[in-house]
Amino acid sequence: MNIIAFSTSGSSVSINKQLLDYVLTYFAEDQIDIVNINDYEITLYNYDKEVQDGIPPLAVEFQERINKADLIIMGLAEHNGGFPVIFKNLFDWISRIPKNIVLANKNIFLLSTSPGPRGGATVMGMASQLFPYYGGKVLATYTLPSFDQNFSSDKGVTNESLLAELKEKIDLVKAG
Ligand SMILES: Cc1cc2nc3c(=O)[nH]c(=O)nc-3n(C[C@H](O)[C@H](O)[C@H](O)COP(=O)(O)O)c2cc1C
Numbered sequence: 449m450n451i452i453a454f455s456t457s458g459s460s461v462s463i464n465k466q467l468l469d470y471v472l473t474y475f476a477e478d479q480i481d482i483v484n485i486n487d488y489e490i491t492l493y494n495y496d497k498e499v500q501d502g503i504p505p506l507a508v509e510f511q512e513r514i515n516k517a518d519l520i521i522m523g524l525a526e527h528n529g530g531f532p533v534i535f536k537n538l539f540d541w542i543s544r545i546p547k548n549i550v551l552a553n554k555n556i557f558l559l560s561t562s563p564g565p566r567g568g569a570t571v572m573g574m575a576s577q578l579f580p581y582y583g584g585k586v587l588a589t590y591t592l593p594s595f596d597q598n599f600s601s602d603k604g605v606t607n608e609s610l611l612a613e614l615k616e617k618i619d620l621v622k623a624g
Contacts, residue, residue, distance in 0.1 A: 451475060452517035454483035456535035457525035463595045464523030464568075467561045470604040471521065471590075474618045481513055485534055493540040507541035511548060519621065520551070520584070524560040524575055526568035531575075543582070551584030557621045558589045567593035587624070588617040 453472055455465035472480060490504045491497060514520065525532050531539070542550050558575055560568030569591055576586050590613065592598055598607040605611040 449475075449478045449519055450517045451478050451480045451519045451521055452483060452513055453480055453521040453523075454485055455523035455525065456485060456532050457523070458486045458489070458532065458534045459525070462523070462525060463561050463563070463599070464525045464559065466601065467559050467592055467595070467599065467605075468521065468523035470599075471557075471559060471614070471618070473604075474615075475521075478519075481517065483510070483513060485538070488538045489534055490537065490541060493537055493544075498544055503541060503545050507538060508545060510538060511542045511545055511550070514542075514550070514554065517554065519555045519557065519587075521557045521621075522559065522575070524558060524568055524571050526560065526562055526571040529570040529574075531571060549583040551579055551582040554584050555621070555624060556584045556586045557617070558586060559592070560590075561592040561595045561599070563595055565593045567591040567595075588620045590614055590617045 453468055455462050455468050457464050488506055488510050490506050556579055560572040562568040572589055572591050576589050579586055592610060598610055600606050605614055
């Protein structure tokens with residue numbers, strides 16, 4: 449299986465990237481294209497810029513990387529209840545590529561975590577409702593609350609029931 453994996457956070461210490469990296473250890477037999485969202489920090493979307501200069505080549509490149517994947521695994525950081533701007537901006541641009549269906553026929557596994565007890569549940573709700581409108585099929589969602597209490601850098605998810613839930617979701621995703 450070809451997987452594209454990325455965190456929507458540009459932070460070099462992203463907890464969503466840490467959770468994502470941990471989850472990817474369960475997909476060791478697959479081909480994984482790991483995207484650093486910081487490589488796609490492009491000019492802020494504006495209709496006038498689109499008309500004048502067209503779609504930035506980096507946005508097209510990102511879409512091409514998505515197109516090659518069977519499965520998208522995304523670590524969703526929550527900024528004021530929504531996507532971090534770097535990802536929202538990229539999504540806005542790729543949604544403007546002519547005749548493009550951003551997530552056409554892509555299976556998707558959504559992860560989120562935050563330091564608080566909701567674990568990014570708001571952005572998770574938004575993403576899981578939104579992505580099907582762009583052709584994506586959300587196979588599973590996994591939200592890890594209170595990251596510092598439930599995750600360690602050497603062991604990964606430490607809370608037993610949260611780990612069991614994660615493994616169930618991974619099995620679901622692998623079953624397609
Ligand atoms: C601008 C900003 C807005 C934030 N808004 C939220 C929020 O709405 N909900 C939440 O749970 N955490 C929020 N946080 C805290 C983030 O969950 C926390 O910074 C987390 O580490 C972000 O994920 P990351 O480490 O993967 O970047 C916010 C942080 C920032 C910098």
